[in-house]
Amino acid sequence: MVTIYDVARHAGVSAATVSRVLNGHTQVDPTLAERVTSSVAELGYRRNAVARNLRRSRTTLWAVIISDVENPFFTAMVRGVEDIALTAGYSVVLCNSDENPEKESNYIAAALTEQMAGVIISPSSNRVDDVKLLQDAGCPVVVIDRELQGSPTDTVLVDNEHGAELATTHLVEQGYRRIACIGGPRWLSTATSRYEGYRRALTAAGLPLDPALLRFADFRERGGYEAMASLLDDGAEPDALFAANNLMTVGAMECLVQRDRAVPADIAVVGFDSIPWADLIRPTLTTVAQPAYEVGRQAGQLLTRRLAKPDADVTRIVLPTQLQVRASSLRLS
Amino acid sequence: MVTIYDVARHAGVSAATVSRVLNGHTQVDPTLAERVTSSVAELGYRRNAVARNLRRSRTTLWAVIISDVENPFFTAMVRGVEDIALTAGYSVVLCNSDENPEKESNYIAAALTEQMAGVIISPSSNRVDDVKLLQDAGCPVVVIDRELQGSPTDTVLVDNEHGAELATTHLVEQGYRRIACIGGPRWLSTATSRYEGYRRALTAAGLPLDPALLRFADFRERGGYEAMASLLDDGAEPDALFAANNLMTVGAMECLVQRDRAVPADIAVVGFDSIPWADLIRPTLTTVAQPAYEVGRQAGQLLTRRLAKPDADVTRIVLPTQLQVRASSLRLS
DNA sequence: GTCCAGGGTGGAATCGATTTCCGAGCCGGT
DNA sequence: ACCGGCTCGGAAATCGATTCCACCCTGGAC
The missing domain is CATH 1.10.260.40 (lambda repressor-like DNA-binding domains)
Structure with a gap:
């Protein structure tokens, strides 16, 4: 050598x-x-970067810890982070925590021992401890997608509550009355905000909040499928569905297809977060679109800023969501 | 500290x-x-892992350099690699070369300077130089998905030619005669093998290889869309399509939808590599399924083996593909 | 009682770069 | 001719861990 x-x-x-x-x-x-x-x-x-990093006691690596590599939302977001990182002279290390707090802790520990320059994370639990650990060690952190209570941290979110409200109101306006909701894990801020938006829209419309129409699943395809199945089996008779993320929407749709329920004739569907190739799905899906790539970019910019000025004020960025109406939510006349 | x-x-x-x-x-x-x-x-x-790595002059990181993070095939594969890496005590660093040889070179250089323990790569060019560079520096390399000529390297592939042949033969058996092909970049072995399979199936069936039915695109959605558009515009009048990867299949489908061509009534479609939520797409898509997760696992195992025995014989693993027949390729009676 | 084997421990060298500190050389001005 | 100031290059310290080597100590063999 x-x-x-x-x-x-x-x-x-x-x-x-x-x-x-x-x-x-x-x-x-x-x-x-x-x-x-x-x-x-x-x-x-x-x-030899290792020797260099040792002497300078800093690296040029960012750890991006996401909760699911197979969710297109996160991969798009990673692209956004990458583009910022490269222009700022950093490389991105992608870690997949798989919604598993233990894996997540491991990756955080690794980020610390590997002296990563910074961390961008979508926490899969609301344990603040791990993130605190990073901050105490002087490692800049940006939290994305999910809000973390308790410790002030640079954060990039989307307007989940408003998006969910738009989606639900849209269903109400289309004349649906028994609007079911498949929510996410209660400990994730995205899940609670979206549920809150759904709730607000219902009360604003003077509709009751029927517990029989509520299910909480795990933000995964299988969870969405099972929640939908349970809604149908328990005779709650929903005439519309709001599903709180993309994978659960897909799962619910699969359930509906399998049971020959026509969408939107039997049940209208609106999902949160877009789905790749939504145009090819029949019926085309109405979704609340999130600016995933932009979330990544903003997070990257926040991190570069904090690296430059460690003592800058904590920033919280909320990006807008947008309702994209397609066929799955329209009332057939 | x-x-x-x-x-x-x-x-x-x-x-x-x-x-x-x-x-x-x-x-x-x-x-x-x-x-x-x-x-x-x-x-x-x-x-401090940096100091440790310096002293031991080795790290416990694997670089996985893939050509497109937004392609579900690669993310599934990464999951396979990860699972092996974790059990073997390594962490995975995911690098997205974006089918861009320059980015790829940068990541390879980074893998070298960062003293990565090993590299798993799906090359986006057929430049052997970069991979040679790694090997000369004593960094174990496993090539996945795409074959690299010229230097013997551990490789994990799928049986592209056979898969493509199955797909095309299936279309022939369904009675289609003017079967178009949207192939990938000619410098990628996956593209040439799949094209070769298509060609073989046609000649085996005694059908001519009509250049008017051939297009070569870039393995991306937009490329597939444009290739399909050009096939339609140039009056080649295909009655079926074989598309050489998942994203191009989606692009082609989008084009067909936009132009009101019914699938499979006007044009039958078979794609290579599966598509998430293929069941929700109407019509459901016939595809050649690849064992993406298993490709990743095997690559991980090959890498651990080479790390243990640097002088072991070079291995080349070819995993089987499987034709999954769905609605898009069936002859309507 | 002496010697030897061997496990356990600490001191110091080492990995490969960066960076501080200091001295050498050069220039222009007096 | 001398001096102050400036630029540039080299020797050596440094980052934080691992590991070689030498030493000590204990227990068993003779």
């Missing part, structure tokens, strides 16, 4: 000079600099 | 002993060990 000393010897300078040329902080005689760069090329030298 | 020396001082032992306790390689007096562990807990010590 060729080290900086080999380069120095080959170029007839000291290791310090090689380092200076490589990092370009201070002035170096152009002649020497030229000798150094050509020696680097000739020997095929690549600097 | 608390270091191993702080722990040593607090526990009244030497740093060497602390290290021995932490790593558990050699025997340490249980009394001392106990003192060390409680000091670690009390001081909240976390070992």
